[in-house]
Amino acid sequence: MAGGASVLSDDSLLSRLDLGLQHVERAMALVSGIGAFLLMCLAVVSVTGRNGFNEPLPGYVDWIETAMPLIAIFGIAYVQRLGGHIRMDIVVGALKGRPLWLAEFITTFAVLVLMVLLVWGSWAHFDRSFDMTRPMWSRDSTIDLGLPLWPAKLVVPVAFSVLCLRLVLQLWGYGRAFVLGLSEPVAVPLVMSAAELAAAEANQVKGHD
């Protein structure tokens, strides 16, 4: 489950960087959410046009395919900051103190390696569809409207780059916690038991009914 985890803050440089980056990340997540909202509006327009006026929305599929990366990927760093990507924490949940920070450091480092490589790979994917000499700089386009694909493809390396920054901050946070032997470090999602994580998740719906 995507869930709220607690990320502590203080007035250290790391914590200020964390909060600064969080503003960017949250804005990106909001863009993803607005994308989902617009998807809904697009369908309403499409259905109304088709059934009401025999005027189907041209390129309905093209627009959806262009918007999906924005909705599904753009805000990925925000989810990482909150520790919202699911995992099995049977092993990690049993650790405390230095062993815990070490374990977190190692898996986070592996994710960083992965994401740096995927920035490269997804950039190459973007780059193959991008050519400054062509009309609309496009070397690959959607089937019906011929919308250039490169903006949607560019979303991925951009989102992954922000995620890499986030991972670097988290590595810094875990590394610091390991070296100093902290119990409640700043700027990293604090390991909660799965139950505590769910509690935080559930808290989000409190007070709204």
Next chain:
Amino acid sequence: MDNIEIGLWVTGGLLVLVVLGMRVAFAAAFAGLFGLIWIFWARKGYDPSEFGWALEVAVKTAGQVPHGKVASQALSLIPTFILIGYLAYYAGLTRALFEAAKRWIAWVPGGLAVSTVFATAGFAAVSGASVATAAVFARIAIPEMLKVGYDKRFAAGVVAAAGTLASLIPPSAILVIYAIIVEQDVGKLLLAGFIPGLFSAFVYMMLIIGLALVLPNFGPPVRGFTWKERFVSLPPALPIVAVVVIIIFFVYNPFGGDAWGTPTEGGAIGAFIVFCMAVWRGMRFAELKDALIETAKLSIMIFSIIWGVLIYVRFLGFADLPSAFADWITSLHYSPMLILVCILLAYAVLGMFMDAIGMLLLTLPVVYPAVMALNGGAMVAAEDSAFGMSGPMCAIWFGILVVKMAEFCLITPPIGLNCFVVAGVRDDLSVQDVFRGVTPFFIADGVTIALLVAFPAIVLWLPSMA
């Protein structure tokens, strides 16, 4: 080492990463990328000077997947189905549903618990995610049950179990994911979930009534609502009905003729109605923003698993593991039904330790072709098949079975997300309490799954009409 051995090693490595606590999405992508590098390098005979080439080809191959797989009109159902659930909450539909269910059916033995099941089933018709459903109803239904003297553990168990209905009754994010992975008709799968979902609700109800009749101190029925009070409770819950009808008509027109559109469009129109209602009920911009960010978080979490696992699946394609596994399964000298039951039991065990979506995404690429092969192939006719149903029907039937299994796993210890969520909402309940309370429902789910296996018509009747 041949490709299939590489496939097995990498798959083992992936399980280790998951157990060690790496986020499932990244663990799958990591294993997939690593496997691709291995397989490309192996093609060059592990020549050190070719490692750079293998790395580059693997990275670029994996780098196609996030955009390529996510930019899909079929997958656009997922954010819509999630958005609709959050908006329904802000529109006050959950409270309205519970009130209506209470006034109409709480007079039976175990009344409020039965009402909770039905209100949840109703909410399931607008919510695409089980865990969100459980969280919402834990807030609304548990206090009411405690007021009339239910055991708090049992009250929590009812909510945790009933929450799983959201993934069978359409809309359902997890059914869409299944349909995408196995490349089957999303509409038919959603339709297929409808009756098994209601059927599950019915089995839950029978269980509760049975317990209420047997146990002396079980929660009493709640009576004394006038007919006027009953009818007054209906209008606020009506938008749910409108949304259900719309989604059904967009998937399949019961009066013959064409469906009104696609499931995506149906979900979106439903979401739009609920959105209008939420605005009318006074939803502010700040609340809309919360709903959008929550939708984004849940969608991104799900999509990360999707593209992460699909990188691993791309590697499996190069390793040719799925077809090897299918060949192995079909070569076994046991009855197909026995093998199917074993597969379902394996899901029950795996599900104890994993969440539903991750489990399905990780296993289906290998298990699904095997099950289809077991039945006689993707295009087999009903009369030539092992399970007595055509290939496409088998795909639907198996889909409902595994989704029901995956939902069952949401309430089994030690990792049962629905139980965690319910315990999280209620400060007076520990996770152990909820697991205790939900135990009777294991029997109900076992019965449901056995009946779905024994009588596939429960699943296939509706989609075979469409």
Next chain:
Amino acid sequence: TEWNVSVWGSRRAFTEHIHKLADLVAEKTGGEFTMNISYGGLSKNTENLDGISIGAFEMAQFCAGYHPDKNRAITVLELPFLGVNTLEEEVAVSHAVYDHPAVAEEMAQWNAKMLMTSPMPQYNLVGTGEPRDELAEFDGMRVRATGGLGEAFRAVGGVPTSVTSSEAYQAMESGVVDTVAFAQHAHLSFGTINTATWWTANLNPGTVNCPVVVNIDAYESLTDAEREALDSSIDEAIAFYLENYGELLKQWDTVLAEKNVQKVMIADEELARFQDIAGKPIHDEWITSMSAQGLPAQELYELVVGTLKTARASN
């Protein structure tokens, strides 16, 4: 040498030449050179050319209309109403265009080399509901038709709504589209015929061009014997394909009867009007816009027309 070959869907008439090629090559090299044909396991169908350029696999099939910007030169073969009547003519014009330096150059940018075509007959429509047998009924029709075919339907008020072939059945079943334009084999293998009530027998608006390409590096690193085995097998593979497809076409009427699909004939004057609107004007527009992008568009177009004439004359 073992090559990975990326195609999509399931084995069908459209991929038989690839299987034949694999058999022939293995036979000629005594099993030294084999091909491992994967249906969808190695790549998404719209990204096969990307996969070739990366070097992830050595051979692949793709359709020009999925991504015209990647392969502008060969989109000349997808122009509507070119007047290609038989599969043999389709092979002749396709291979003539594939041999043009502008095509070779554009493919080389993807590290790809044209090997052979996958000829298909005219893409006729299947649809649900009442048959659409007049031009006026194409207004507001959501049709799955890519490339030049999409342009043709757009010219008469249709709304091209294109999903890839693998998703066409689902799109039709769920109402994303009203009609699907496919060749016969694809109506069969992608199941669109199963949900259709009618098929246009004589609309014949054009077809789609789907070449098979190889990765240049992989091709060049073959031994001489292997390369010779590959090159010399192409004609036989194509011949096998044509024979196999011919059988399928012979049975087509039986299939229509079995599936209870109505065969719709469109009146000659309606067809003539469609050609007037969607034929020459779209050809001219293609030549203008491709010339503006620096392609020898006029030359390519005339190559098609000329080859077609020669192919006719030789029969």
